[in-house]
Amino acid sequence: MAPGNRKAPIHALTSASEYMVADFDRDFPDDEACLQWLWRQRYSQDGTHAFCERCEAVTVFKRYETKQQRQNWTCTACGLHVHPTAGTIFHKSSTSLRLWFYAMFLITSTRSGISAKQLERELGVVYKTAHRMLKMIRTQLMTQDDEDPLEGQVEMDETYYGGKPRQSDKAQWKDLPTSAERRMASQKWADKKKAPVFGMIERGGKVRAYVVPSTQRPTLYAHISTSVKPASTVYTDDAKVYRKLPVHGFEHHRINHSENVYVSGDVHTQNIEGFWSQVKRGINGVYHSVSRRHLQSYVNEYVWRFNHRDDLTPMFFTLASSAAVTLKKG
Numbered sequence: 001m002a003p004g005n006r007k008a009p010i011h012a013l014t015s016a017s018e019y020m021v022a023d024f025d026r027d028f029p030d031d032e033a034c035l036q037w038l039w040r041q042r043y044s045q046d047g048t049h050a051f052c053e054r055c056e057a058v059t060v061f062k063r064y065e066t067k068q069q070r071q072n073w074t075c076t077a078c079g080l081h082v083h084p085t086a087g088t089i090f091h092k093s094s095t096s097l098r099l100w101f102y103a104m105f106l107i108t109s110t111r112s113g114i115s116a117k118q119l120e121r122e123l124g125v126v127y128k129t130a131h132r133m134l135k136m137i138r139t140q141l142m143t144q145d146d147e148d149p150l151e152g153q154v155e156m157d158e159t160y161y162g163g164k165p166r167q168s169d170k171a172q173w174k175d176l177p178t179s180a181e182r183r184m185a186s187q188k189w190a191d192k193k194k195a196p197v198f199g200m201i202e203r204g205g206k207v208r209a210y211v212v213p214s215t216q217r218p219t220l221y222a223h224i225s226t227s228v229k230p231a232s233t234v235y236t237d238d239a240k241v242y243r244k245l246p247v248h249g250f251e252h253h254r255i256n257h258s259e260n261v262y263v264s265g266d267v268h269t270q271n272i273e274g275f276w277s278q279v280k281r282g283i284n285g286v287y288h289s290v291s292r293r294h295l296q297s298y299v300n301e302y303v304w305r306f307n308h309r310d311d312l313t314p315m316f317f318t319l320a321s322s323a324a325v326t327l328k329k330g
């Protein structure tokens with residue numbers, strides 16, 4: 001076998017959307033490469049011509065060498081400076097652009113996410129920085145896109161996140177005199193600690209999932225009405241809360257989980273249940289536990305992963321492209 005070129009290793013094509021660390025190292029060797037990518041992504045396809053707001057025309061931009069290399073391009077007609085990082089999550093960050101890009105690469109190259117502790121080790125930054133980067137990426141970039149409602153065959157289900165009570169939690173009720181009192185106390189614990197999450201999934205399509213204050217009808221139907229197209233066919237278990245779905249114009253099929261029936265032909269909720277187990281496996285395995293206050297952003301991360309799983313563009317570029325925009329205020 002002829003020796004390969006070490007500077008341009010060839011690796012087996014596993015899937016169209018696979019983007020390996022070798023690809024990343026080649027495309028983004030340093031801060032400058034990341035900045036160039038942002039410049040092209042945000043302002044200038046060819047790297048030279050961009051729309052100048054002051055000239056109100058497409059002009060030629062140049063990157064002038066300065067002593068302290070600034071992160072900007074200059075309009076050669078009027079002298080306007082354009083900073084590709086302005087308004088993005090990278091703006092005014094003391095962390096290098098390449099580390100930010102590498103963090104996004106790591107997040108998208110794992111199936112179930114990466115913890116701040118892992119990121120700290122991989123990037124060689126302090127824990128606080130790793131934690132902040134992850135939080136920014138998760139809350140700013142991995143949001144649920146609410147553009148197209150789900151349609152066709154849609155499964156709905158609710159789940160509870162919060163895990164089992166610890167010994168210290170159990171201490172609150174284990175010495176209570178009657179079993180009724182113990183049950184009440186453990187129920188109270190669950191109400192306080194367990195967060196309900198409501199999910200809807202289009203078969204063969206996207207998923208939406210929301211941490212909800214309760215699983216009462218008004219709460220769930222508010223999400224259903226904005227997330228699912230009318231006249232869709234909806235599959236749920238036999239929970240009471242779903243009984244009014246036909247009144248809202250949906251064709252409704254229920255599976256009798258309470259009678260231990262889980263699949264009956266087309267009638268099942270296997271897809272949404274599969275999604276729940278991915279979320280739980282991920283959160284329990286990678287993040288160990290998540291507070292109710294932050295749970296939605298973690299759920300969003302798994303929704304984002306799921307919804308981009310079959311993209312032709314590697315997930316890394318989808319995430320990096322969503323970083324190459326001006327953040328919404330607030």
Ligand SMILES: [Zn+2]
Nearest residue numbers: 052055075078
């Ligand atoms: Zn100009």
